[in-house]
Amino acid sequence: MATEKDIKRFMQDHRIPVPKDDRFMDELVRQIDLLPVPASLSGRDEEKLNESLRIVGLIRATFRRRYRRQALLLALTDIAICAAIFFVGHLLIPSTASSPALQLLITWRYLILGLMSLSVVIASSLNAWRSNA
């Protein structure tokens, strides 16, 4: 009883040979040379595609630079606002605090609060910068 394996072996044993040294490809190339080059094989499509990719790349780089500048300006502005609020608060403390211990406590709390707000602002600005890069 012939099995699947026998069929495979039979087909592989009788694999039809194709002459490698014949002039089939030479003749084909000669005939192709006689034909007009089709638009799809002129390579022009590839040139167009590369040019489009280059333009998109340039636009992307321009946007990236613009967003980076904006994010940087935003971060600097935020830092300046936070610093101004902090200093104003700090300057107000001596006139409102009744004892040096209370004054120190308020100063430390202001400092911690100010640093926390500053880190949140910087983190969000840097995040905006990174995601637009």
Place this chain on the structure above:
Amino acid sequence: MTSKQFIELIAAEQESLRRFLRGLCGGDGFRADDIAQEALLKAYLSYERFEGRSRFSTWLFRIAYNSWHDHMKKSGKESGWISLEEPDSFQVTKIEDDGTEADRRYEHQQLYMAIKSLTAHEQAVILLFYMEEKSIKEIMDIMEIPSGTVRSCLTRGRQHLKQYLENGN
């Protein structure tokens, strides 16, 4: 893509394509190469129709299979089998190259005789599946027939080949 790149691609595929066509043409190398050349020129001229949905080789095989089918229709030999006893095909073989092709043909006579017992569809499916090691999906794409038809052709083809092998060739 440029013409040069296209030629490089077909150079890599031409051997298996020609083997497949030789199988379909019952070992008639001249006829098979004529069909292969016609198919590859068609592929060259209609490259824009290649959408990349299947592999490049599958697309080439589809064109070659359709070209072979057209040839068979034209010559009125729907089965695609050219008998070894047929005077004109034998004469062509003799002229080809000092009998070496005839020897080779004799060596593969067993295979051609086995394939002869199959229908045109079965021949193509068996050659693609066993000789060119194409998958069912690729055969579906090449022959543009549903997977059920490919499977039934494969089953029937196997049965015929089994019978042939069991009867001592």
